[in-house]
Structure formats: C-alpha cells, structure tokens
Amino acid sequence: DAGITQSPRYKITETGRQVTLMCHQTWSHSYMFWYRQDLGHGLRLIYYSAAADITDKGEVPDGYVVSRSKTENFPLTLESATRSQTSVYFCASRRSPESAKGEQFFGPGTRLTVL
C-alpha cells in the first residue's frame, strides 16, 4: 500500500550509541520532514528536505544528521544518542505544488528511549 512508513516503531538504546531512524514514502513527494514530539512542546522540526540531496535545518537540529540520496527515503541519524533525545519521532512528507501547502502527511512515529 502507498503511504509513509517509519522503522523501527520502537527503539531502546544506550547513551553514546549511534541510532538511525528510517522513513520511506511511496508518493514521490518532494518535501520530507523530521519532527520530534515531547510533552508540553508539541512538534518541533529537526530537519527538512525539499528534494533529493537538498536538506536544511529546522528548529532543533543539534545532535542529528540527515541525508536524502533518494526521493523516497529520508533517514535520521543520532550520532551519539543522549537521554535528552528520548522522544517520539515523526516523519512527514508533502507534495510540491503551492496548492498542497500545509498538508503534510505523517508517518506513525518511532518511539525512541535512550537509557
């Protein structure tokens, strides 16, 4: 089925380890986004990408790395995980036309716990 998927759905890791969260969409949407959701903060943008090989920082990029070699994939890497990165991570995508502004399609989320 078409859509946006995230893997893994749940991850427990230890401080200092590298972790990669995967995001895959089948719509060929140009834009993709990574958010983290924390209680009392809503969603905060980590990184976004307007197209393959084009990425830019969001509100809270420190400690994260992204890449986008293919349109459909947008992995998020925590190079050295810290406890403060315990959160629920959401990937999203949207089409490029102006008429599609605002309608981001969200994945189901990845719950990451850093011990």
Next chain:
Amino acid sequence: AQSVTQPDIHITVSEGASLELRCNYSYGATPYLFWYVQSPGQGLQLLLKYFSGDTLVQGIKGFEAEFKRSQSSFNLRKPSVHWSDAAEYFCAVGPGDYKLSFGAGTTVTVRA
C-alpha cells in the same frame, strides 16, 4: 520569530456538545495557519488550513476555524462532538509549510 500558544492543555466535553479550541499565534507577516489532529498512537492529520480569503475555513470531520487578525487567533470549532473526536489537536503557523511551528497541543476528552 513565529510561535503558537494553545492556552488549554486539556478539555473535556460531553458527546453532542459544542467544542471550541483556542489558538493564538505570533507572526510578523500574513500567516499560514493550520489545525492538525492526532489520534492515540497515530501520526498527525490535517483538519484545515488558512492562507488567505474568507476568514471562516471549513475542514474535514465537520470542523471549522475562524481567522481573526486583530486578535491573532485561529480558533477551531465543532458544533456537535462525537466520541471519535477524542484526540489531541495541534495548531500550527508558518510562512508556507516547510517551517511550521506547532503549539503544545490540546487534548480533548469526550464523555458519554
């Protein structure tokens, strides 16, 4: 800097009653405004959006929102709630949509 405030952390409403969720924004120019809904364990879904034109915007699931520039508000309303409307609701503002700022969210509980 852009920001969103949702003053109500939690609202409880009876099934069939009306619902209003408040959203106040801070933005230097004409804002793009959005309401998203998140059901438990799910990602977010767009309810409605405002870019320009008519200040009363209709969305999915019977929701509407009114943009009031003088009050910097974009409140969400539904005349009669259903048990399936129990969820968390997020207001967002941005210059387009690639750098949205979300509010902290309002959790809606629907009692029978």
